[in-house]
Amino acid sequence: MPVLNNPRHELFAQYLAQGKTQDEAYTLAGYKPSRFNASHLADKPSIRDRVHQLTTQAVTKEATATAKKAAVTLDSLVEMQRKLYDKAYDTGQLSPGVAAAREISVLTGHRIERSEVGGPGEFEAMQDDELERVLIERLGALGLRISPIAEDGETQH
Numbered sequence: 001m002p003v004l005n006n007p008r009h010e011l012f013a014q015y016l017a018q019g020k021t022q023d024e025a026y027t028l029a030g031y032k033p034s035r036f037n038a039s040h041l042a043d044k045p046s047i048r049d050r051v052h053q054l055t056t057q058a059v060t061k062e063a064t065a066t067a068k069k070a071a072v073t074l075d076s077l078v079e080m081q082r083k084l085y086d087k088a089y090d091t092g093q094l095s096p097g098v099a100a101a102r103e104i105s106v107l108t109g110h111r112i113e114r115s116e117v118g119g120p121g122e123f124e125a126m127q128d129d130e131l132e133r134v135l136i137e138r139l140g141a142l143g144l145r146i147s148p149i150a151e152d153g154e155t156q157h
Helices: 007-017 022-028 035-042 045-070 074-091 094-107 128-141
Strands: none
Touching: 007 022, 007 035, 007 045, 022 035, 035 045, 074 094
């Protein structure tokens, strides 16, 4: 629905869409205060339709803005880290600069961070069959399916 032809009706509808009461909107639109007239004007189909359109537009704009703020992409993360790196470099702060450069390399796949699972020497005391069982269980927990190895070196099916 386009803007209402009557400017005061349009203002009235806009104030209603902003959450003003009918009395407030009526007075702000330039009318003399009158509860009856404010209620009567608010009941007009053109006013109701315009208020609905304005509130729907406002909700859509807010939802779009929220979605844009929440959208985190690889490019946005890299850009954030580049800004932090530049600021650290400009101020001569080496440690934050190194941390930002390290994060950029991880994000872009140029550096892979690995960590050891289990304690030091955890597997040394295990026999081969026990070690195989533990590894298959742990890989299975990660979603990888591995078949046990038979005595002849072939995988079992």
